[in-house]
Amino acid sequence: MKPDVLVISAPQDRHLAMLEQSYTLHRHDLADAAGKDAMLDEVGPRILAIATSGHAPLTAAMIDKMPALQMVSCVSAGYDTIDVAALTARGIPLTNTSDALADDVADTAMMLTMAARRGLIGAHAYVASGDWARKGMYPLQSSLRGKRLGIAGMGRIAQAIIPRAEASGMEVAYFSRREKPDVGRPFQPDLVALAAWADVLIVIVAGGAGTKNLVGAEVLQALGPEGTLVNVSRGTVVDETALIAALRSGALGHAALDVFWNEPEADPALTSLPNVTLYPHHASGTRETRAAMAQLMVDNLAAHFAGKPLLTRVN
Numbered sequence: 303m304k305p306d307v308l309v310i311s312a313p314q315d316r317h318l319a320m321l322e323q324s325y326t327l328h329r330h331d332l333a334d335a336a337g338k339d340a341m342l343d344e345v346g347p348r349i350l351a352i353a354t355s356g357h358a359p360l361t362a363a364m365i366d367k368m369p370a371l372q373m374v375s376c377v378s379a380g381y382d383t384i385d386v387a388a389l390t391a392r393g394i395p396l397t398n399t400s401d402a403l404a405d406d407v408a409d410t411a412m413m414l415t416m417a418a419r420r421g422l423i424g425a426h427a428y429v430a431s432g433d434w435a436r437k438g439m440y441p442l443q444s445s446l447r448g449k450r451l452g453i454a455g456m457g458r459i460a461q462a463i464i465p466r467a468e469a470s471g472m473e474v475a476y477f478s479r480r481e482k483p484d485v486g487r488p489f490q491p492d493l494v495a496l497a498a499w500a501d502v503l504i505v506i507v508a509g510g511a512g513t514k515n516l517v518g519a520e521v522l523q524a525l526g527p528e529g530t531l532v533n534v535s536r537g538t539v540v541d542e543t544a545l546i547a548a549l550r551s552g553a554l555g556h557a558a559l560d561v562f563w564n565e566p567e568a569d570p571a572l573t574s575l576p577n578v579t580l581y582p583h584h585a586s587g588t589r590e591t592r593a594a595m596a597q598l599m600v601d602n603l604a605a606h607f608a609g610k611p612l613l614t615r616v617n
């Protein structure tokens with residue numbers, strides 16, 4: 303008998319086929335709203351594990367309908383749509399995939415930093431429009447060497463950003479819920495003070511209620527007219543109204559954003575302001591990394607049912 307697994311968010315075909323081989327899958331992802339409820343009422347008591355992503359809700363009410371649930375394997379790094387407290391209360395482990403995507407997300411954070419500080423988007427338009435031939439040299443930009451990078455968050459991805467930024471000659475300090483002595487870089491417990499110190503602030507904290515609007519007007523003012531905000535975490539972490547106001551007034555120099563409040567339709571102010579660089583929530587969006595994330599999701603389920611330690615446990 304194959305164990306019953308609820309698929310709330312399906313991986314790519316190749317990895318879905320791996321799941322199909324080992325488990326009896328219940329495709330919650332394919333059902334409409336009424337069908338989703340009916341499915342949980344019907345098969346909930348049999349479900350032993352869940353395959354999902356951090357973009358699909360897994361609420362306490364849903365968890366209650368699965369009394370035999372043993373573990374949840376999440377294909378993404380973020381899990382802000384998952385009620386971790388409800389899982390933890392029942393001793394149900396959750397796994398995620400930060401280990402698989404850390405390098406690509408760190409690369410993207412640096413790509414956005416460089417694109418913003420070197421004016422890549424404007425420069426492309428300058429060449430393509432013929433302005434270069436008409437107006438001459440593109441305005442001089444800002445080098446990274448000797449600049450200060452503040453990192454908000456110090457998890458697996460932030461730790462992959464540090465060597466990349468230092469290779470470009472940046473000085474690094476960080477803000478986090480608590481100091482991580484192993485990181486060996488200055489810890490700043492006050493985010494406004496970190497922003498005031500920094501030329502570039504990269505945001506890579508977990509999303510969810512605990513970090514909603516963490517980067518507000520005060521942080522943006524402190525970062526200042528020459529400062530760059532880079533967000534590769536969740537749109538909700540930045541107060542977008544305050545961000546747009548700061549970008550419009552020039553109180554903040556530039557924002558380079560992989561994530562927004564209203565994905566996939568970014569606020570029109572963000573798409574029209576010249577001091578904004580946008581990326582479509584695609585920091586982990588490479589063939590290699592998406593395959594590695596899906597594999598890690600499959601491997602965590604396999605480890606659980608083989609009675610082995612989970613590879614990347616969250617709670």
Ligand code: 8YV
Pocket residue numbers: 355356357377378379380381403583584585586
């Ligand atoms: C992707 C992410 O958007 O892992 C995360 O938390 O936000 C990104 O890697 C996502 O995983 C795609 O499903």
